[in-house]
Amino acid sequence: MSVAVPEEFLPGVPDFSTVHHSIENYLFKPITDLKDWAKFKLTDQQIEQYWKDGYLLNIPVLSHDQCDRINEDVKRLMDDTDRHPGIDMLYKHHTKKSGQSNNVFLHCQGQWRLTKLFHDLVFHPQFLVPTSQLINSDRTLKKVRFWHDQLFVKPPKNDKVVAWHQDYSLWTKTTPIKHLIVHVALDNQTEENGALYYIPGSHRWNRDGGPLLDTELDFENMDIIKTVLTEEERAQFKPVCGNLKKGEISLHHPLVVHGSYGNRYKRVSLKTNEIKNNNK
Numbered sequence: 001m002s003v004a005v006p007e008e009f010l011p012g013v014p015d016f017s018t019v020h021h022s023i024e025n026y027l028f029k030p031i032t033d034l035k036d037w038a039k040f041k042l043t044d045q046q047i048e049q050y051w052k053d054g055y056l057l058n059i060p061v062l063s064h065d066q067c068d069r070i071n072e073d074v075k076r077l078m079d080d081t082d083r084h085p086g087i088d089m090l091y092k093h094h095t096k097k098s099g100q101s102n103n104v105f106l107h108c109q110g111q112w113r114l115t116k117l118f119h120d121l122v123f124h125p126q127f128l129v130p131t132s133q134l135i136n137s138d139r140t141l142k143k144v145r146f147w148h149d150q151l152f153v154k155p156p157k158n159d160k161v162v163a164w165h166q167d168y169s170l171w172t173k174t175t176p177i178k179h180l181i182v183h184v185a186l187d188n189q190t191e192e193n194g195a196l197y198y199i200p201g202s203h204r205w206n207r208d209g210g211p212l213l214d215t216e217l218d219f220e221n222m223d224i225i226k227t228v229l230t231e232e233e234r235a236q237f238k239p240v241c242g243n244l245k246k247g248e249i250s251l252h253h254p255l256v257v258h259g260s261y262g263n264r265y266k267r268v269s270l271k272t273n274e275i276k277n278n279n280k
Contacts, residue, residue, distance in 0.1 A: 031125060078104045
């Protein structure tokens with residue numbers, strides 16, 4: 001593979017999204033033999049579990065050292081004194097201080113453009129292979145398309161919630177529903193620090209093939225989605241905490257209902273969203 005030279009967003013500030021393959025070998029070794037992709041395949045049991053619940057938990061991908069390196073990049077998206085010079089490349093960048101100056105809530109999209117580590121994470125084979133298996137109904141390995149990434153940091157002692165929702169409610173302009181979300185835990189995620197919760201089986205809940213609610217969702221009203229649930233759906237509404245360890249990922253269906261409560265400690269997470277290669 002030739003040496004990648006990204007285009008510049010500003011003089012001296014590379015836009016790594018202009019490189020369509022991994023740049024370094026730190027997060028994973030380059031794959032030179034097509035047969036090596038098979039090493040990252042989910043088992044039949046894991047695939048069945050995904051389609052039963054709408055999500056799959058606790059898949060180890062990153063080492064603690066790799067998470068720590070990525071978290072150094074995260075800090076530059078939060079620190080006004082050492083801000084990344086390419087911050088304007090982000091599609092979305094929202095920060096809000098909570099109490100002490102180092103307690104910052106962060107939500108951004110597009111960070112793969114800014115650093116080599118954020119960029120290469122998108123191409124990790126332990127993301128791509130399971131995504132391909134789960135998006136394609138025949139479970140064969142085919143190309144998938146990266147859509148966008150996003151990053152959440154919930155500061156300690158913060159009661160901010162992310163309401164119960166289905167991700168596809170934000171993506172209804174893309175068809176068909178052939179999407180998948182990879183959630184990466186850059187810290188341990190527990191009930192105490194705002195981990196994601198999932199509603200098993202809720203990926204089968206829809207309204208005429210679409211999501212339960214539209215994009216006008218109030219993400220600070222935790223239970224707003226319950227106002228549109230049927231009696232049967234309410235009876236099945238039994239949240240399960242993801243409880244990811246640092247470096248683990250979860251995979252979830254675009255219609256599975258999920259959300260998170262406030263953080264009594266600290267949590268950092270990153271998501272990448274994938275769609276089938278021929279989605280429009």
